[in-house]
Amino acid sequence: ADLWAWSGVYVRRLRVILDRLRGELVEVDQGGRRGFLLRKDLRDMEKAATDRGAVRLLPSFDPFLQGHRRRDHLVDRAHYKQVYKDQGWLAPVVLLDGRVTGTWSYQRGPGKLGVDVKMFTPFSKETRAKAKEEANDLGRFLEAPDVAIRFH
Numbered sequence: 001a002d003l004w005a006w007s008g009v010y011v012r013r014l015r016v017i018l019d020r021l022r023g024e025l026v027e028v029d030q031g032g033r034r035g036f037l038l039r040k041d042l043r044d045m046e047k048a049a050t051d052r053g054a055v056r057l058l059p060s061f062d063p064f065l066q067g068h069r070r071r072d073h074l075v076d077r078a079h080y081k082q083v084y085k086d087q088g089w090l091a092p093v094v095l096l097d098g099r100v101t102g103t104w105s106y107q108r109g110p111g112k113l114g115v116d117v118k119m120f121t122p123f124s125k126e127t128r129a130k131a132k133e134e135a136n137d138l139g140r141f142l143e144a145p146d147v148a149i150r151f152h
Helices: 001-008 011-024 039-049 075-083 125-141
Strands: 025-030 031-036 055-058 093-096 099-109 112-120 146-151
Touching: 025 146, 031 039, 039 093, 055 099, 055 125, 075 099, 075 112, 125 146
Parallel strands: 112 146
Antiparallel strands: 025 031, 055 093, 093 099, 099 112
């Protein structure tokens, strides 16, 4: 269903495509959800699965959040409208182990970056530290070495 929602290709055509790729695909189970992955990417996925506590700051409209028919595996329904906004807008999100745990925004100044994180539930000290690392990486990318992060 997600492949159909993401691609917009009719199911009958998707079956033909999947049959042609069968030798290159491996079936995976992601928390009870069946999916497919390119065989060449399996090792990277297995390595990432052992990285517990991984925190990522995803930008607005990140493809990770798109193309899913149902989104319960990404974000709790209670916070759905904070991520998937009216008129198709997608908020920038904080991921913890592949699940949305908050939203974030930033403000730039000369050599400065302020990152505001709205937590859906309180973050642990470790999660806050990893979010700070992500914000620092963003600061390096934006050439803003002075990074301040605030949690709300």
